[in-house]
Amino acid sequence: MIRINPHYPKLQASYLFADIARRVSAFQQQHPDKHLIRLGIGDVTQPLPPACIAALHQATDEMANAASFRGYGPEQGYDFLREAIATHDFQARGAQVDADEIFVSDGAKSDTGNIQEIFAQDVRVAIPDPVYPVYVDTNVMAGRTDAAVDGRYPGFVYLDSTAANGYVPALPSEPVDLIYLCFPNNPTGATATRAQLAAWVDYARQNRALILFDAAYEAFIRDPELPHSIYEIPGAREVAIEFRSYSKTAGFTGLRCAYTVVPKECMAWDDSGQPVALHALWMRRHTTKFNGVSYPVQRAAEAVYSAEGQQQVRALIDGYLDNARTIRRAFEAMGFACTGGENAPYVWIDAQRDAWAFFDLLLHRAGVVCTPGVGFGRCGQQHVRISAFNSAENVANALQRIRQALQ
Secondary structure, three states, X not given: OOOOOOOHHHOOOOOHHHHHHHHHHHHHHHOOOOOOEEOOOOOOOOOOOHHHXXXXXXXXHHHOOOOOOOOOOOOOOOHHHHHHHHHHHHHHHOOOOOHHHEEEEOOHHHHHHHHHHHOOOOOOXXXXXXXXXXXXXXXXXXXXXXXXEOOEOEOEEEXXXXXXXXXXXXXXXXXXXXXXXXXXXXXXXXXXXXXXXXXXXXXXXXXXXXXXXXXXXXXXXOOOOOOOOHHHOOOHHHOEEEEEEOOOOOOHHHOOOEEEEOOOOOEEEOOOOOEEEHHHHHHHHHHHHOOOOOHHHHHHHHHOOOHHHHHHHHHHHHHHHHHHHHHHHHHHHOOOOEEEOOOOOEEEEEOOOOHHHHHHHHHHHHOEEOEEHHHHOHHHOOEEEEEOOOOHHHHHHHHHHHHHHOO
C-alpha cells in the first residue's frame, strides 16, 4: 500500500495566493465586464530590459549553430555569470564573495524552499511573523512541526514583527538553530540597518546558528546607509547563506533565474559535533537535483551587469519605486498607518479591520486586488500588502477607485 508523506496534511487549508486566485476568479465570473487592477501578487508587469532581450536573441542564435550550440551546462551556473555576480553584486560593495561560492538557480523561491533539506529534521527553526509562506510550508512538509494550532505551528519559534519594533524582529529569547530573515522584507517592506543585521550575525556566531538571508529585493534599496548584503557585516560569512533573484530586479519572473551564495567558511555540525562545510552539502544537493538554468537565460542575466543593463534596470526599478511612494502617500492621506514603499516595492498597510474583509472590500467595491496580511502570519491580521508592480497609470486609477470605495 502506497502511503503519503504524513506531514503534508498539516499544511493549512490553502496556499495564500491560490485562495486569492479563487476569490478573484469568482468575482470575475459574477462581474465579467469589470476591469480589475492587480496590486496583489508580486509579479512584475513591465517588459524585460532591452539589454537582456538582445542577449537572449544572440544566445538563441548561438543555439541554432552547430559550432556554438550548447547542451547541458554546469549545474552551478556558467562562469561568465557567476563571475559577473561576484564582481558587481558583492566585491563592488566590499563584500567578500568568490564566484565558486555562487549557485545559479531557477528562483529564490526554489532555493529558500529547498535549502532546508540539508539540515537535520530536529533543528529549531526561527520564523518571522509575518513571513513569506514558503519558509513555513517547506519546513512543515519536512516534518519539523506538529499540526497548526490557532494559525501557528508548534515546533517553530515565531519572531513577531510589528509596528512596535518597526517590523524588524528582536533576537529570540530561546535557543534556535536556523533563522529566516528577509530584507527589504516581503511582505512588510521594512528594511534592516547594519547594526540590526550585526546583532543577528553576533547571535548566530555565539549560538552556532545559521541565518538564511533572503535579499531578493535588495536592488530596491536607495538609502546609501542600508546594507544590500548580509556579507557587508563582519563575520557573516561564517553564519549566513544569502539568496537573490532577478525576478524583481530585472523582471525575470517569466524567465526564471536567481542564485544562492554559500561561503566556504559556513559550517554546520554532525552528530559527533564535527564541523561540516555547507558549501559541499549544497553542491551535492544542487548537482543531484538540478540540471542548471538554460544558457540563453544566463546570458540575459549577465546582460544585467552591462553598462546599458545597469541603466535600464535602475530605470525599471525607479518606476516601481515611484509607484510604491505614490501608494504609501495616498493611503497615509486616507488616514492609514503604513510601512514600506521606500527602499522596497511593497506597502504594508494597517487596514484597521479584518484583513480578508478589507481584501473583499477593495475587490468588490473598487475592483482592486491586494494581498491580505493574515496570509503571511498571525501578526499580519488587520493588514494588507499593496504591490507596486504595475504601471503608473493603473496605480493612479486604483488609488482613485480605492478613495471612492472608502468614502
